[in-house]
Amino acid sequence: MQISMPRGAAHGWGVAGTYLASEIARLEPLPGVTLHGIRTVALDPFDPQVWDQINIGYCFFEDTITVLEYARQAAQRWDYIVAGSSWCEQHLRIGGVRNTTTILQGVDSSLFYPGPKRNLAERFVIFSGGKFELRKGQDLVIAAMKTFMERHDDVLLSCAWYNQWPFSLATMELSKLINYRHREGACLEILAETLSANGIPLDRVILHPLLDNQQMRQVYHNSDVGLFPNRGEGGNNLVMCEYMACGRTVIASDMTGHADVITAGNALPLTSYRPFHYRHHAEGIWFEPSVDEIIEYLEYAYSHRNELRLKGLQAAADMAQLTWSGAAAQFHSLAAKLSNKRLH
Structure with a gap:
C-alpha cells in the first residue's frame, strides 16, 4: 500500500503523511493500492500521476457548499473517499458519495503528554x-x-x-x-x-x-x-x-x-x-x-x-485513544477489503 501525501513536520498534511507512511509500512503489504491525500475542494489527489489499481482518498474540507459541485463525479473516480471528520463525511454523503467513512488523525503520545508548567508561573x-x-x-x-x-x-x-x-x-x-x-x-x-x-x-x-x-x-x-x-x-x-x-x-x-x-x-x-x-x-x-x-x-x-x-x-x-497506528490500521483494513472485493 503506497502513500501519496506530503511529508513534513511544520504543517498538518506533512505530519499526517509522515506518520501514516511510517505506520502503514509496518503492516502487511497490499500491492496495487494507494492512499492519496486530497488537496482541493474539487477532491483531486495531490499527485494525479500516482494512480493505482485501487485508490483511496483522504480529505479535509471546509467549503461545504462548493464541494457539492464535485462530490458525485469524485465518487465515480475514487474507489473510496475517507473523511477526516464526521462533518466532512456527512457532506460527502449529501453530495452523493456512498463509499465513504471517517478516520480521525492521531496524536503521538511519545511527543505530547502531560507535564508541568515550567515557565511563566506567575502569569x-x-x-x-x-x-x-x-x-x-x-x-x-x-x-x-x-x-x-x-x-x-x-x-x-x-x-x-x-x-x-x-x-x-x-x-x-x-x-x-x-x-x-x-x-x-x-x-x-x-x-x-x-x-x-x-x-x-x-x-x-x-x-x-x-x-x-x-x-x-x-x-x-x-x-x-x-x-x-x-x-x-x-x-x-x-x-x-x-x-x-x-x-x-x-x-x-x-x-x-x-x-x-x-x-x-x-x-x-x-x-x-x-x-x-x-x-x-x-x-x-x-x-x-x-x-x-x-x-x-x-x-x-x-x-x-x-x-x-x-x-x-x-x-x-x-x-490517548487517538493513535497514528490506529488510524493506519483502519486504512489498511479498508484497503484489504477493497483488494479482496476486486479479486473476487
Whole structure:
C-alpha cells in the first residue's frame, strides 16, 4: 500500500503523511493500492500521476457548499473517499458519495503528554494555535482577549499563528470583529501589527515563529488553557488534539470537525453559535461562536484552575485513544477489503 501525501513536520498534511507512511509500512503489504491525500475542494489527489489499481482518498474540507459541485463525479473516480471528520463525511454523503467513512488523525503520545508548567508561573497564559485565517477564528480570540486582558493584568496570550500562505491570511479581511488590511510581508510582522492595531499590548504577547511539530510540547505546557473558537474544521484539529494530549483544557467550539473530540468532560465547549456563510475563493457554511460566551469561559477558567487540571487529565486520556497506528490500521483494513472485493 503506497502513500501519496506530503511529508513534513511544520504543517498538518506533512505530519499526517509522515506518520501514516511510517505506520502503514509496518503492516502487511497490499500491492496495487494507494492512499492519496486530497488537496482541493474539487477532491483531486495531490499527485494525479500516482494512480493505482485501487485508490483511496483522504480529505479535509471546509467549503461545504462548493464541494457539492464535485462530490458525485469524485465518487465515480475514487474507489473510496475517507473523511477526516464526521462533518466532512456527512457532506460527502449529501453530495452523493456512498463509499465513504471517517478516520480521525492521531496524536503521538511519545511527543505530547502531560507535564508541568515550567515557565511563566506567575502569569495566566492563554494559548491559541493554528494558522492565522478567518476559519481558525483568531479574530474571535483577539476580540475576546482584548476585554479579558483589560480585566486581568497577569494574563498573557501565547500565539502559534504562523501562516505560510498569503491567500489564507487574506481571508481575515472578511472579519467584522477586527481591523485587518492584508499586505505582503513577513508573517510575524503582520501578526504583531494586527494585534497592536486591535488593542492587544505586545508586551503581553508571545508570538511563536514557525516551529517543528516536535518543538510544540513545551509551548503547550507553558500555558494554562487553550482557546480554539474555530468556525470550521475539516478534521479533528491536530494542534488542538496535541494540546489536549498535554493535559491541558481547551475552550473550544464543539461544531464541525471539533465535534468528534470535544466533550463536556474534556473541555469547556462553546454552545452559542450563529451560522456563518463563508465566501472567498470557495463557499461554505460554518458556525461562529459568541465573543461574549468566550469571555465568560475565559473568566470561568481563570477562577476555576483546579477544574482545568481535572479536565486536562480527562483530555489527555481521551487523546490517548487517538493513535497514528490506529488510524493506519483502519486504512489498511479498508484497503484489504477493497483488494479482496476486486479479486473476487
